[in-house]
Amino acid sequence: MSEHVLQTRSLSIGYRSAKRKSAGFSRSAHGTCKVIADKIELDLAAGELVCLLGPNGSGKSTLMRTLAGVQKPLGGSVLLKGKEVGKQHPKEIAKLMSLVLTERVMTGNMSVYALVALGRSPYTGWMGRLSPEDETIVRQAIETTGTRRFSHRHVGDLSDGERQKVMIARAIAQDTPVILLDEPTAHLDLPNRLEIIQLLKTLAQEQGKAVVLSTHELDLALQAADRIWLMNPSGGSSSAMVAAIPESLVLDGHLEHAFKRNGFEFDPFSGSFRLSRQGVRQIGLVGEGITAYWTQRALERAGCMVIPGASDIRHIEIETLNGEHKWKYVSGEGCRPVEKESLDELLSLVNESQNEGKER
Numbered sequence: 236m237s238e239h240v241l242q243t244r245s246l247s248i249g250y251r252s253a254k255r256k257s258a259g260f261s262r263s264a265h266g267t268c269k270v271i272a273d274k275i276e277l278d279l280a281a282g283e284l285v286c287l288l289g290p291n292g293s294g295k296s297t298l299m300r301t302l303a304g305v306q307k308p309l310g311g312s313v314l315l316k317g318k319e320v321g322k323q324h325p326k327e328i329a330k331l332m333s334l335v336l337t338e339r340v341m342t343g344n345m346s347v348y349a350l351v352a353l354g355r356s357p358y359t360g361w362m363g364r365l366s367p368e369d370e371t372i373v374r375q376a377i378e379t380t381g382t383r384r385f386s387h388r389h390v391g392d393l394s395d396g397e398r399q400k401v402m403i404a405r406a407i408a409q410d411t412p413v414i415l416l417d418e419p420t421a422h423l424d425l426p427n428r429l430e431i432i433q434l435l436k437t438l439a440q441e442q443g444k445a446v447v448l449s450t451h452e453l454d455l456a457l458q459a460a461d462r463i464w465l466m467n468p469s470g471g472s473s474s475a476m477v478a479a480i481p482e483s484l485v486l487d488g489h490l491e492h493a494f495k496r497n498g499f500e501f502d503p504f505s506g507s508f509r510l511s512r513q514g515v516r517q518i519g520l521v522g523e524g525i526t527a528y529w530t531q532r533a534l535e536r537a538g539c540m541v542i543p544g545a546s547d548i549r550h551i552e553i554e555t556l557n558g559e560h561k562w563k564y565v566s567g568e569g570c571r572p573v574e575k576e577s578l579d580e581l582l583s584l585v586n587e588s589q590n591e592g593k594e595r
């Protein structure tokens with residue numbers, strides 16, 4: 236089994252107040268504090284990609300900051316390669332763990348190359364002079380993240396996606412066994428989100444890095460993560476932490492419970508949330524393949540509950556001939572089918588019949 240590079244033991248995270256009384260804070264063994272989550276027991280192995288999920292305000296950033304040692308735990312410990320983070324010198328921590336935050340960093344007129352080179356600072360002398368080996372590592376980090384084409388530009392002139400890749404390049408140049416990233420895909424378009432997740436997955440698989448990223452991308456986390464750490468508001472004032480492989484979290488209902496809201500329902504087959512379809516009319520769908528899949532999606536968007544394969548109720552049959560599709564709408568048993576040549580036309584017909592049904 237792989238070595239555990241980061242662990243938490245009875246970790247309690249949250250905020251302290253200097254005042255005796257503060258709104259949202261209470262008196263405890265740790266003083267006046269607000270506990271965000273406690274009794275956290277986590278193990279992160281080398282080569283593992285972990286996604287930290289949880290609804291807004293559940294404590295993801297608080298946990299990230301506590302793991303990175305920039306915020307003190309209320310209780311318990313964070314162990315980095317077996318040693319307590321709070322008891323290590325910042326320079327030693329910087330050789331073992333890098334942290335990528337979403338917030339814009341003050342970079343002045345710094346070039347992309349200079350910012351990535353800052354990743355080498357735990358290894359350089361006080362002058363910050365790079366050795367030829369450091370220079371090679373910086374160039375490799377720039378190459379790996381695909382940032383070479385804008386490496387001469389100022390960081391302040393970059394788009395959000397470009398800047399995010401540069402921050403990851405800096406973390407790669409820091410060359411630590413653990414990389415923590417707080418919402419690295421926030422503000423990015425889909426291709427950039429996929430590119431960043433792919434890059435992090437490659438770092439874990441090919442270079443044995445242990446990577447933890449917090450995200451709101453449920454879909455991507457389910458596809459890419461080796462393990463998910465889920466911060467689940469427990470009903471009280473603090474969150475409970477569940478750590479498991481993505482599929483177990485779906486099957487055990489933890490994901491649904493964590494994100495459930497009125498008006499949304501979790502589809503365990505696709506692993507995504509969708510608008511709930513209460514009080515809708517059933518419709519059968521006879522057909523196969525990608526056309527049947529997108530027909531079902533269109534019908535559900537129109538407010539139908541689709542029963543695949545059912546032809547003894549109001550239903551649709553998909554016919555495919557020489558790559559051309561036709562949709563036959565049968566409004567009830569024994570009724571004559573109405574044929575449509577496009578999904579768009581079919582949907583108008585279904586909508587009309589639903590509206591007639593409502594008026595009656």
Ligand SMILES: Nc1ncnc2c1ncn2[C@@H]1O[C@H](COP(=O)(O)OP(=O)(O)OP(=O)(O)O)[C@@H](O)[C@H]1O
Nearest residue numbers: 250269271289290291292293294295296297298466
């Ligand atoms: N400095 C602070 N003092 C007191 N409470 C704070 C402080 N910073 C954050 N909090 C509270 O801690 C809780 C967890 O916040 P945190 O930012 O860690 O959540 P999050 O899961 O990262 O949220 P989001 O998904 O919205 O980024 C929230 O209730 C927040 O209001």
